[in-house]
Amino acid sequence: MAPDSKRPLPKGEQFFTPGATGLRKAVEQRSAVPMTYLFTQVPRWVAPAILVILLLTGFAVSNWLGGVATLVVLAFVGWLAYLSWPSLGVGGRLLRVAVLIFLALVVATRFGAF
Secondary structure: OOOOOOOOOOOOOOOOOOOOOHHHHHHHHHHHHHHHHHHHOOOOOHHHHHHHHHHHHHHHOOOHHHHHHHHHHHHHHHHHHHHHHHHOOHHHHHHHHHHHHHHHHHHHHHOOOO
8 A cells, every 4th residue: 555545434324322322422522533544644563663662662661651651552442442332242341441441550550659
């Protein structure tokens, strides 16, 4: 794929939750531009690579810097979990909650809560 070519959005999928109101609608609308840019303009390997680097930093550094790195990963994963929540089954929801709890515990240990 040429470096300046753009990936199209997936066909047949809605970008917003049908019938969303309140907070969900606001978050989805405010997330539309960064999400579209991230998933269509940035090379596919950039977001996972940055997240892996931040997560490894969070695991390796046991002070507040590791907590900040893991907090960024927690925020990104939480954002994606919130956006995908309505389309998930019970298993997907439990997995996302488990990952968020694990990341929150890592952040808490890096900031000295445990």
